[in-house]
Amino acid sequence: MEYYGFVRHEIAPMLPAHADRVLELGCGNGATLAWLKANGRCNSTTGIEYSPDASSIARQHLDHVIEGDAEQIDLQALGQFDLILCLDVLEHLRDPWQMLRKLKQQLTPQGRIIVSVPNIRHHSILLPLLFRGQWRYQAAGILDQTHLRFFTQESAQQLLEQAGFQIEQCTGLGQQWAASRFWRWLGKLAWAKPFCSVQYILNGKIS
Numbered sequence: 001m002e003y004y005g006f007v008r009h010e011i012a013p014m015l016p017a018h019a020d021r022v023l024e025l026g027c028g029n030g031a032t033l034a035w036l037k038a039n040g041r042c043n044s045t046t047g048i049e050y051s052p053d054a055s056s057i058a059r060q061h062l063d064h065v066i067e068g069d070a071e072q073i074d075l076q077a078l079g080q081f082d083l084i085l086c087l088d089v090l091e092h093l094r095d096p097w098q099m100l101r102k103l104k105q106q107l108t109p110q111g112r113i114i115v116s117v118p119n120i121r122h123h124s125i126l127l128p129l130l131f132r133g134q135w136r137y138q139a140a141g142i143l144d145q146t147h148l149r150f151f152t153q154e155s156a157q158q159l160l161e162q163a164g165f166q167i168e169q170c171t172g173l174g175q176q177w178a179a180s181r182f183w184r185w186l187g188k189l190a191w192a193k194p195f196c197s198v199q200y201i202l203n204g205k206i207s
Contacts (some may be wrong), residue, residue: 004028004054006063007035008087010173011153014114014203015041019083025070025099025108026089026140030058032076048073071099080108086115087197090159091147100163104198105207113165118142120150123183123195142198156200165204174198 005028019042024033027047036042049055056069066073071093084103090096093108100113100128107113125142128134137145151159157167175187175196187196 003056004051008085008116009035011085011087011201012059013115013171014169014201016083016111016112018042019081019112020044021079021081022083022190023078024085024087025064025090027054027058027062027085028085029054030061030065031047032087033058034061034131036086040101042183046078047180049173063091071095075102075106078106080106080111082111084113086113087114088118090115091117091144091149091151092149096149096159097163098189100160100165104164104206109206111205112168113160113204114201115156115160115204116199117151117156117159117193117196118147118199119174121152121194121196122174126195151200152172153194153200155199156202160202160204161207164207166207167202167204170200172197172199173201185189185198 019164021044022036023046023049027033030047033045033047036155037042037045041198045062047058048066048070049058049060055065057067083109093099135136137143160167172193176184178184183196186192
C-alpha cells in the first residue's frame, strides 16, 4: 500500500496560496490531499480513486472519495473546484485529452490544474531502445505496464493546450534521483535535462 501513500511535496512551488475546493484524480490513500488540508491550503478535499483498497484508506482522511474509473464518473455532479490535481494519472487513461476537457468544465474561472506525467525521453528508456532494441515494461516507473499513453515535454504541453489550458509553468524533475553521479551531474546541464528528467510537472489555468 506504500505505492499509494506518497505525499507529492514537489508540487508545493506550483500551489496557489489557498484553494477552497480541491479535486485529485488518482488520489491513492489521500496523502497529498490530507497534507494540503492539514497545512491550511484548502477547505474541502475530494478524491477519485480506482483501487478499492486505497479508496477505503482515503475515506479516513478526505471529505469525499469516489471509487471507480475516472473516465466513467459524472464529474459535473461533483461541482466546481479551485484546484485540480492529476499526478501521474493521465498516462493511465484511455483518452486523457477528453478527460482534461471535462476537467476544464469543473474548474472555477480563477482555478488551477497541476499535472505530472513521466518523461518517455528519459535516458533509461532511450538508450536501451536505441542500442539494444529493448522496450521492457515494468511493475512501476516510466514504463509501468499499466501506462496506456507516453509523453515528452512537448507532447505534455500540447495535451493541456489542446484541452484549453494556458501553461504557466513546466518543470522537469528527477535528475537528482539518478543513482549515478555522472547522470546527476549531466542533469544540471540545460541541453541534457530532457534526457535526465524523470517526469514533468505542469501548472495551468483556463486560457
